[in-house]
Amino acid sequence: MTNLTNTVIQAAHHATETVAHSAEASGQNITHMMMLLVIQLAVIIIVAKVGGYLAQRFLKMPSVLGELISGMIIGPYALGAKIILPDFGPLFVEHAGFAASAELYGIATLASIILLFLAGLETDLAAFLRYSVVGSVVGLGGLLTAFIIGDLTAVLWPGNGIHDFMDPAALFLGVISVATSVGITARILAEKRKMASPEGVTILAGAVFDDVFGIVALAIVMGMAKVSLGGGEVNWGEIGIIAAKAIGFFVVVTALGLIYARKITSAIKQFKSKEIMVAICFGLAMLLAGLAEMAGLAMIIGAYIMGLALSRTDLAHEIEENLEGVYNILVPIFFCVMGMMVDFSAMKPVLAFGAVYSLLAVFAKVLGCGLPAWAMRFNARGALRIGLGMLPRGEVALIVAGIGLAAGIIDQGIFGVAIMMTVITTMLAPPLLVKSFEGGSGLRKEMAAGSDDIQSIELNFPSRDITEFLLNRFVRALRNEEFYVNRLHTDQLTYQVRKDDIMFVLIEDGSTLIINAATEHQPLVRLMLTEELLSLSDLLDATQKMEDLQSMGSGLLAGMFC
Amino acid sequence: MNLKKILTKESILPQLKAENKAAAIEELVDFLVHSGKITNRDESLKAVLGREAKMSTGMQNGIAIPHGKTDAVNQLHAVIAIKRDGVDFNAMDGEPSTIFILTLSPANRAGPHIQFLAEISKLLGSETMRTKLVQATTADEILKLLTP
Numbered sequence: 001m002t003n004l005t006n007t008v009i010q011a012a013h014h015a016t017e018t019v020a021h022s023a024e025a026s027g028q029n030i031t032h033m034m035m036l037l038v039i040q041l042a043v044i045i046i047v048a049k050v051g052g053y054l055a056q057r058f059l060k061m062p063s064v065l066g067e068l069i070s071g072m073i074i075g076p077y078a079l080g081a082k083i084i085l086p087d088f089g090p091l092f093v094e095h096a097g098f099a100a101s102a103e104l105y106g107i108a109t110l111a112s113i114i115l116l117f118l119a120g121l122e123t124d125l126a127a128f129l130r131y132s133v134v135g136s137v138v139g140l141g142g143l144l145t146a147f148i149i150g151d152l153t154a155v156l157w158p159g160n161g162i163h164d165f166m167d168p169a170a171l172f173l174g175v176i177s178v179a180t181s182v183g184i185t186a187r188i189l190a191e192k193r194k195m196a197s198p199e200g201v202t203i204l205a206g207a208v209f210d211d212v213f214g215i216v217a218l219a220i221v222m223g224m225a226k227v228s229l230g231g232g233e234v235n236w237g238e239i240g241i242i243a244a245k246a247i248g249f250f251v252v253v254t255a256l257g258l259i260y261a262r263k264i265t266s267a268i269k270q271f272k273s274k275e276i277m278v279a280i281c282f283g284l285a286m287l288l289a290g291l292a293e294m295a296g297l298a299m300i301i302g303a304y305i306m307g308l309a310l311s312r313t314d315l316a317h318e319i320e321e322n323l324e325g326v327y328n329i330l331v332p333i334f335f336c337v338m339g340m341m342v343d344f345s346a347m348k349p350v351l352a353f354g355a356v357y358s359l360l361a362v363f364a365k366v367l368g369c370g371l372p373a374w375a376m377r378f379n380a381r382g383a384l385r386i387g388l389g390m391l392p393r394g395e396v397a398l399i400v401a402g403i404g405l406a407a408g409i410i411d412q413g414i415f416g417v418a419i420m421m422t423v424i425t426t427m428l429a430p431p432l433l434v435k436s437f438e439g440g441s442g443l444r445k446e447m448a449a450g451s452d453d454i455q456s457i458e459l460n461f462p463s464r465d466i467t468e469f470l471l472n473r474f475v476r477a478l479r480n481e482e483f484y485v486n487r488l489h490t491d492q493l494t495y496q497v498r499k500d501d502i503m504f505v506l507i508e509d510g511s512t513l514i515i516n517a518a519t520e521h522q523p524l525v526r527l528m529l530t531e532e533l534l535s536l537s538d539l540l541d542a543t544q545k546m547e548d549l550q551s552m553g554s555g556l557l558a559g560m561f562c
Numbered sequence: 563m564n565l566k567k568i569l570t571k572e573s574i575l576p577q578l579k580a581e582n583k584a585a586a587i588e589e590l591v592d593f594l595v596h597s598g599k600i601t602n603r604d605e606s607l608k609a610v611l612g613r614e615a616k617m618s619t620g621m622q623n624g625i626a627i628p629h630g631k632t633d634a635v636n637q638l639h640a641v642i643a644i645k646r647d648g649v650d651f652n653a654m655d656g657e658p659s660t661i662f663i664l665t666l667s668p669a670n671r672a673g674p675h676i677q678f679l680a681e682i683s684k685l686l687g688s689e690t691m692r693t694k695l696v697q698a699t700t701a702d703e704i705l706k707l708l709t710p
Contacts, residue, residue: 521680524677524680527627
């Protein structure tokens with residue numbers, strides 16, 4: 001009996017000790033893991049930001065290029081493996097054939113959700129619908145050409161082990177070359193003041209179409225790849241089901257989002273605090289991202305749809321503005337981690353393939369978007385501008401490539417090819433686009449007279465100070481009328497004004513105040529401006545009654561040097 | 563914006579009696595006083611006349627939109643009135659005014675006040691609407707035209 005008791009006590013003691021040891025060990029593991037993660041993130045953030053700055057400042061290139069290259073330099077296949085932390089080993093190492101640890105990749109995934117959520121939010125759905133015919137033809141042309149050429153290049157290139165158009169890796173190479181990163185083009189168009197030109201609007205509308213269908217194409221390809229990797233044969237019937245599921249999810253969720261977005265935001269607005277509203281909207285984006293993944297699509301699709309649904313609400317700009325800080329810190333981590341995944345030794349054998357694939361990716365967009373534009377309303381010059389505007393690939397291509405790599409559909413070499421194509425198209429687009437906008441109209445003569453329901457109101461004042469003063473008063477009056485007024489990041493002082501369906505833009509151009517508003521919103525703008533002009537005259541009358549300014553000034557300065 | 567939130571049968575005066583601008587504004591303000599919407603008649607009148615003194619609110623095509631901001635009210639109040647023969651309201655086109663929209667809004671409280679005026683102005687941009695309004699004889703008819 002005593003023996004038995006002793007045995008039980010010993011066993012219990014042993015069990016307690018084991019639990020305590022394992023808790024201690026796992027506690028230490030988690031602490032160490034987090035410590036390593038924090039150090040990795042610190043290095044990534046600093047290096048990516050500095051790299052981005054250098055690319056912008058000295059190469060006059062988008063910061064994303066600098067971030068990618070920084071990642072390549074500090075990744076496990078380059079410097080990362082050589083930087084040794086005492087007691088921990090290398091700073092960055094490969095984890096089961098993958099350049100990032102699960103926790104680091106998790107943060108990069110979160111960044112990709114923010115990126116696509118904001119891309120959806122920034123979508124100008126109204127402009128897209130207005131130019132939907134020409135935009136959709138241009139977008140679809142580019143999409144099909146890029147997809148087919150991308151896929152075929154992989155199939156026809158000898159020695160890469162891809163022989164079939166329906167091979168998951170070939171399909172991925174097709175999808176990777178589809179999505180235009182219009183951010184770079186938009187920046188150039190804004191700098192050259194061509195954003196509102198027929199080419200500019202067509203590019204932006206085309207890019208929305210391209211984004212939406214690129215994402216639907218990704219969903220289809222993901223579905224096909226999953227069947228294929230599971231050992232199944234993909235037949236056309238199955239493709240039809242997968243496509244219907246992907247398009248169905250996209251259309252139904254987007255339609256529901258657009259219908260209920262106003263109701264959702266007006267419910268969220270009950271909280272009155274902007275921070276809470278923005279946080280809840282972001283929470284919803286993550287929720288939809290998770291649901292999309294659950295439905296067999298990619299997380300970024302859900303995030304994009306949530307952004308698209310909220311883009312037509314008056315909270316859109318508030319969300320963008322409030323997420324800007326998080327975006328600025330997290331998104332460079334994503335690009336840097338993508339850069340880290342480039343394995344130079346795996347790339348050597350595919351360099352020639354990468355160069356050909358990138359070159360064809362350029363031609364695919366210039367021809368695929370340019371030809372439909374030329375057939376519809378543009379001359380050769382306009383068509384070239386549109387083709388070049390649709391050229392740069394960026395974040396979506398990288399996310400798709402990352403998904404393919406993580407899922408084991410493409411290998412390190414093909415991943416490197418995707419990065420190479422992104423870098424080449426992104427670097428080529430700005431100088432070519434700037435050059436192409438030299439010269440006259442891009443429209444055919446008979447199409448040159450376009451109609452638009454946006455009208456400009458221009459008010460000239462004797463000095464810039466007065467213009468700015470009136471603009472500030474107008475902004476205050478608009479906020480009093482419960483409008484959301486947001487300053488845009490442009491060289492000229494520009495505000496975007498939104499409330500429900502109403503949207504217009506205020507621009508200070510020297511001593512001129514310009515208001516661009518749709519015809520139906522003109523009465524509101526005109527009435528409010530008149531009231532502000534009248535209040536300005538009140539103010540001028542009031543200054544007449546002020547104490548003599550000179551005596552006021554001497555009152556202020558008197559006694560300063562006593 | 564939903565005009566029904568502001569406009570009711572009690573905010574419509576189908577036959578304005580006044581024969582001149584000052585009398586018309588007084589009659590419109592008095593209508594709001596009698597319907598119990600405002601209590602401080604003098605302050606309200608002062609606000610509308612003060613705004614009118616800066617610039618006439620007589621627009622084109624028979625429309626006048628006298629309005630004022632005052633602390634005498636704590637929410638937006640509006641009156642729509644019709645005078646078939648018209649009143650000289652120093653309109654921009656010199657024509658007599660036949661359709662009147664008077665609004666009084668709080669001076670220091672945010673809200674869609676001008677937006678209400680803009681919304682009605684948008685409706686009155688149509689000649690058919692203006693003709694129908696001038697021909698209407700009852701508050702019900704006018705309300706139905708403006709808030710179908």
